[in-house]
Amino acid sequence: xxxxxxxxxxxxRLACVSTGKDPETRTNPTAPxxxxxxxxxxxxxxxxxxxxxxxxxxxxxxxxxxxxGAGKTTTIEICEGYRRPGEGTVRVLGMDPVRDARALRPRVxxxxxxxxxPPSVPAADYLKLxxxxxxxxxxxxxxxxxxxxxxxxxxxxxxxxxxxxxxxSLAAAVIGRxxxxxxxxxxxxxxxxxxxxxxxxxxxxxxxxxxxxxxTHFMDEAELLSDHVVIIDAGRVxxxxxxxxxxxxxGQLRFRAEPGLxxxxxxxxxxxxxxxxxxxxxxxxxxxxxxxxEPALLAAVxxxxxxxxxxxxxxxxxxxxxxxxxxxLTGRELRS
Amino acid sequence: MTFAPAPGAAPMRxxxxxxxxxxxxxxxxxxxxLTLTLIIPLLLLAAFSLESLVSFGGGYTxxxxxxxxxxALAVMSTAFTSQAIATGFERRYGVLKRLGATPLSRxxxxxxxxxxxxxxxxxQAAIIMLVALALGWSPNAVAAAVVVVPLLxxxxxxxxxxxxxxxxxxxxxEATLAAAxxxxxxxxxxxxxxxxxxxxxxxxxxxxxxxxxxxLSTGLRDVLANGAAFPAKNIxxxxxxxxxxxxxxxxxxxxx
Numbered sequence: 001x002x003x004x005x006x007x008x009x010x011x012x013r014l015a016c017v018s019t020g021k022d023p024e025t026r027t028n029p030t031a032p033x034x035x036x037x038x039x040x041x042x043x044x045x046x047x048x049x050x051x052x053x054x055x056x057x058x059x060x061x062x063x064x065x066x067x068x069g070a071g072k073t074t075t076i077e078i079c080e081g082y083r084r085p086g087e088g089t090v091r092v093l094g095m096d097p098v099r100d101a102r103a104l105r106p107r108v109x110x111x112x113x114x115x116x117x118p119p120s121v122p123a124a125d126y127l128k129l130x131x132x133x134x135x136x137x138x139x140x141x142x143x144x145x146x147x148x149x150x151x152x153x154x155x156x157x158x159x160x161x162x163x164x165x166x167x168x169s170l171a172a173a174v175i176g177r178x179x180x181x182x183x184x185x186x187x188x189x190x191x192x193x194x195x196x197x198x199x200x201x202x203x204x205x206x207x208x209x210x211x212x213x214x215x216t217h218f219m220d221e222a223e224l225l226s227d228h229v230v231i232i233d234a235g236r237v238x239x240x241x242x243x244x245x246x247x248x249x250x251g252q253l254r255f256r257a258e259p260g261l262x263x264x265x266x267x268x269x270x271x272x273x274x275x276x277x278x279x280x281x282x283x284x285x286x287x288x289x290x291x292x293x294e295p296a297l298l299a300a301v302x303x304x305x306x307x308x309x310x311x312x313x314x315x316x317x318x319x320x321x322x323x324x325x326x327x328x329l330t331g332r333e334l335r336s
Numbered sequence: 337m338t339f340a341p342a343p344g345a346a347p348m349r350x351x352x353x354x355x356x357x358x359x360x361x362x363x364x365x366x367x368x369x370l371t372l373t374l375i376i377p378l379l380l381l382a383a384f385s386l387e388s389l390v391s392f393g394g395g396y397t398x399x400x401x402x403x404x405x406x407x408a409l410a411v412m413s414t415a416f417t418s419q420a421i422a423t424g425f426e427r428r429y430g431v432l433k434r435l436g437a438t439p440l441s442r443x444x445x446x447x448x449x450x451x452x453x454x455x456x457x458x459x460q461a462a463i464i465m466l467v468a469l470a471l472g473w474s475p476n477a478v479a480a481a482v483v484v485v486p487l488l489x490x491x492x493x494x495x496x497x498x499x500x501x502x503x504x505x506x507x508x509x510e511a512t513l514a515a516a517x518x519x520x521x522x523x524x525x526x527x528x529x530x531x532x533x534x535x536x537x538x539x540x541x542x543x544x545x546x547x548x549x550x551x552l553s554t555g556l557r558d559v560l561a562n563g564a565a566f567p568a569k570n571i572x573x574x575x576x577x578x579x580x581x582x583x584x585x586x587x588x589x590x591x592x
Contacts, residue, residue, distance in 0.1 A: 080437060106345040106439045116434030118426065121362060132354035133439045135344030142337055176439070179341040208339035
């Protein structure tokens with residue numbers, strides 16, 4: 001959290017001091033969960049967010065993906081009202097996250113990327129405190145049980161494991177029965193059991209009509225959970241759609257064989273729009289953009305191998321994963 | 337369990353009460369804070385009243401001189417040192433940021449912190465006065481003290497809180513911890529708590545009486561040991577510090 005807190009903290013969530021109009025009258029039950037138009041946020045000369053436009057539908061799970069430094073957390077924190085947009089407009093449940101903060105706070109649950117809970121406080125006490133801020137909260141003890149922390153109810157936050165701390169944060173985000181929750185990397189640092197439990201909870205939220213916006217680095221998580229995926233890089237949206245639209249119908253056929261086979265001669269035996277490459281040595285990939293792997297293609301490949309007395313192994317037919325799409329769009333070089 | 341949305345902010349009073357109760361319990365659970373706010377003042381009271389370690393002058397009994405000073409120390413330890421350290425670490429751990437996303441407003445949070453400080457001070461004052469009475473304290477005060485003592489404590493609390501939040505809201509948590517403890521020790525020495533300001537050279541003395549610590553301890557001693565009705569100079573001094581401290585905190589406090 002550097003850079004944003006200048007000018008005496010004016011960049012933060014502000015109490016909505018009388019705008020002369022009851023914020024409730026601006027509530028629009030059909031407004032998208034989040035609507036962002038041309039958002040720009042600069043820190044000094046660098047733009048953390050650079051003309052970002054996206055819509056997250058109501059009642060759906062929207063995953064925001066992007067490499068480190070892509071602008072995910074800045075975008076989410078602007079939606080949460082922690083930072084003011086530089087340019088562009090942001091609407092959360094149809095309202096302005098800064099001007100309408102007071103009306104939005106009870107309706108929006110927040111899970112920060114880390115921390116926010118006093119280290120010496122027992123898990124149960126913290127949830128109980130937050131429950132007292134709401135009119136119809138979930139039962140803290142039941143919720144603690146649901147996220148698998150019933151046995152750690154009296155354990156101070158600092159003595160919980162990383163995954164347990166994440167689960168307590170998640171519970172804190174939903175205790176007030178919000179309409180919308182922002183989850184910033186909810187499963188970071190969790191073991192597989194905890195990840196699955198968290199996924200179940202997110203599915204339950206969606207089933208009960210809660211809109212969910214999450215960021216994640218796990219492509220499988222985004223593919224499994226979300227109705228809508230937004231990939232951002234360098235502060236802009238580079239792809240936007242359902243996981244199925246994004247991965248498209250592109251088919252892939254992979255096999256292993258001895259290295260150095262002549263892929264050009266293989267290509268001439270395949271349908272015109274196919275691509276074939278060897279990377280790394282001995283691993284062959286045939287892609288059919290915009291199509292699927294047909295039986296004839298498989299026959300052509302195996303016939304080509306037979307002509308060369310090559311036995312392919314580990315032959316797999318698969319569709320593109322979200323991870324393939326992500327790496328294609330954002331490149332393979334490491335980010336800081 | 338259903339997650340079906342049913343949002344709603346609780347009434348402000350309930351939120352403030354919940355937060356104040358939470359903060360008080362957190363403070364009482366913290367051994368270091370408790371040492372600072374209760375053990376040290378009580379030890380000073382007992383040690384300096386039972387043994388003639390310092391000659392106080394002015395014709396007071398030892399306990400009559402010490403009790404107002406120790407009450408002043410208790411106020412400084414709770415409203416300044418303890419609050420600065422706690423708030424500094426809350427800021428560092430993102431606790432203030434996270435609370436910003438709940439229905440509890442900033443005003444509500446500050447109200448809760450004020451309630452917490454006053455509740456702890458009431459507890460401190462009760463314990464210190466009971467121990468002092470057991471040690472033979474006999475206050476020499478007029479009836480107006482019932483109003484003037486709380487007024488002095490309130491103004492002292494406001495001044496101390498302003499500077500506590502100024503420290504906590506501008507420095508790193510570790511720097512706040514160090515500075516708040518250092519200032520506490522210095523004020524213990526030159527704040528008229530156990531060492532009488534009358535022992536300092538005249539120039540230094542009038543300066544020390546203009547500090548919040550000196551103004552609070554001298555004012556309380558005037559009312560509780562000298563039978564003064566209204567120590568106007570000390571009250572004005574504390575009021576000025578309160579306004580300055582709170583104004584600086586409002587201007588410079590950073591939430592994250």
